[in-house]
Amino acid sequence: MTTECVDNELESLRMDAVRRYDILDTPPDRSFDRVTALAARTCGTPIAIVTIVDTDRIWFKSRHGLEVDQIDRDPGLCASAIMHDEPWIVEDASNDPRTLANPLVAGEMGVQFYLGVPLTTHDGYNLGTLCVLDFKARVATDRHILDLTDLAAIVVDELELRRAARQVLVADEQQRRNTERVARAFQASLLPDGLPEIDRVDLAARYLPARGERVGGDFYDAVTTENGVVLLIGDVAGHGPEAAALTAMARHTGLTLTTSEASPARALSGLNRAIQHRQTKDADPRFCTMAIVRLEHHGDGWMATLSLGGHPQPWLIRSDGTVAGVGEPGTLLGWRDDAVYVDATVEIRSGDTLVLYTDGLTDAPPDSPTVTPDQLPALIAQTTNDSADVIADILIETITERSLLPRDDVAILVAQFN
């Protein structure tokens, strides 16, 4: 009786190769079933199998004429076939010392004929076999051996092809994850680290990304100036790296111009030109909306000067609960040479609250929750502690009532004056 001495190191490399194809215990597959059907027909045997030899079992990827999914790794047939690079031929198993003890031969099944060709990978590992079996002794012809060898090569090609396809998928997935990670980091850089501490002004901001984790979109900022504070909020159409680049540019340029120019409207005019300059002939134009509010101390309270570039009116909630939109409409930024921006001024008193927001808060598809100005008094009346944080939370809770992220980004900047 021949016994095989399994080289442990080689076997461990072979098993690495088996795992590489990620084939064990996968569902039946028509491509392999076609090969076994063809092998059985070509060789005239009742049984044909594509086997993969695992550490302690022989698993059948495809079986023609057999109802078993796997068998133990007993020597004599497939387990021996993969130890050799040549076809493994047993023509009369019950009289062959190599196979006498094999359960398939000695047992109920009574296999007498076995012809197995190893499934050899391109780097030389035998994963398993393509084999044909019969219950009667017979002769393996050269023709059968040749045909089976070709079919075994087809099986290996198919395995290689699937592995390559899977690698592409994995690489794509990896790429997607990397992109998302960069996008999140980028998005974080588009928003300020924190809001400034300002005497007698309570600030709070919220940002909800749209579903799908796309970078770009809404932004806000608040900075203190020599004699007051500047609040800014905006929305860049679209997502992706180009939108994100415009977002960063618009936020920083908007702030810089607001402190250097005479008024928010002048700052928006400058920003409009700056964004127009960025537009290229090859790419679709990108636009931006923005609201800029400049607050300056004025007696006991504040004087707000604000201007809008294609952006919805901020809400001014007076201490008596009345709500009014403030600011004059102005043209989308980056679009036109003849864009018009107007400054509006409004006196802010102690107890007033200013809410800057992007249109994701107020506008949504018909089935989604939004906040409208006429809802505001009731929403805010729910709480006795109407700090900026509480108001911002109420607004966010209203539009996320079904715990879904919004369709569009939402940014909110709340300033409460004491």
Place this chain on the structure above:
Amino acid sequence: MEQMEEEQLAVAVSAEGDFFTLSACGEIDAASVPVLKAALEQATTDLRRTVVVDLSGVTFMDSSGLGVLAGTHTALANGGGKLVLRGGVGMIPRLLAISGLDRVICVEDR
């Protein structure tokens, strides 16, 4: 008449000489705006055309839609053509007013 469809937005394009009408139906956002863009690209192969975008079937539009309309207006105006917006219910007229589009682009009532 050609129909371009995605789950949430459908844009039908009809042409009569140099007069193209796009009837949009559904929601225009970042995900669906390529449908509108593709239809507009088809309608603006010649920039001397008058392109009417009928928004009466649009129930939602965000800044992505506005951006495409603004860009198309500029391209047509520079090429000697014209963009006309028609209809618009619910949030649409407000959106066109906030963005200043209605002061630049011709908006027709139905």
